Amino acid sequence: MKELITTLYQYGEWANARLLAKAGALTPAELGQRFSKGAEPILPTFGHLVGADIRWLARWREETPPPVAVADFTSLGVVGRRWDELYAARRAYLAALDEAALRAPIRWARSDRTVDFPRWQAIVQCANHGTQHRAEIAAMLTDLGQSPGDLDFSSHCLERMGVRS
Numbered sequence: 001m002k003e004l005i006t007t008l009y010q011y012g013e014w015a016n017a018r019l020l021a022k023a024g025a026l027t028p029a030e031l032g033q034r035f036s037k038g039a040e041p042i043l044p045t046f047g048h049l050v051g052a053d054i055r056w057l058a059r060w061r062e063e064t065p066p067p068v069a070v071a072d073f074t075s076l077g078v079v080g081r082r083w084d085e086l087y088a089a090r091r092a093y094l095a096a097l098d099e100a101a102l103r104a105p106i107r108w109a110r111s112d113r114t115v116d117f118p119r120w121q122a123i124v125q126c127a128n129h130g131t132q133h134r135a136e137i138a139a140m141l142t143d144l145g146q147s148p149g150d151l152d153f154s155s156h157c158l159e160r161m162g163v164r165s
Contacts, residue, residue, distance in 0.1 A: 001102055001120060006094060008127040011156045013087055015148075016049070016130070019137050022146040023076055031076070035140050040070075042140050047073030049133050050082045056126035057090055060119060062106055094123070 023031065023042055031043040040048065047070035055065035073079050102123070105116040138148050158164070 001099065002094075002097065005102075005120065005123055005127070007157075008124070009090065009094065010160075011153050012127055012130050012134075013083075014156045014159070015134050015151045016083060018148045018151065019134060019141065020046070020076060020080055022141050022148045023137070025146050026141075026144060030144050033140075033144075035143060039136055039140075042137055043073065043076070043079075044070045045133050045137050045140075046076070046079045047071070049130055050079055050086065052129055053086050053090070053126060054082070056122065056129075057086065057093065059108055060093065060106060060122055 023046070026042070032041045034041050039045070050073060051068035051070060054068050058065040073082070097119075102118075102120040104119050106119050106122055108115050108117045108122065134151060138151060141148055
């Protein structure tokens, strides 16, 4: 289970880096452009992803999640720096877990109730959470002529093996 979890997070970091690189070619106006009802623009969507990652790491540690506002992420540079800090902390946290810790429940205080949630499920939830938002960012980037290319999990795995996808 630990290898799967580690690989899912390596994939997420890889996909995030591809999106950030393509977003770097955009103007501030394009980063703030709204494309459809309900979807946030690119920069706020990145902010949401980083904020969620920060809050989930705190939950895994059974700490109170810090307040993180999307508005805190005022540039792609801020997004990248916060992710770099988070990645280091998350890698260290995950490396220290054993199978028993992965299976142990954590207490998750939701808005309407508190639930006990297996730690491994909370960890996979966070890894999976980014999938939707990365797809939204990829679609917006593509509409702006900055397609990130293939973000498939298999592309990441093949690239790590030195095979061109």
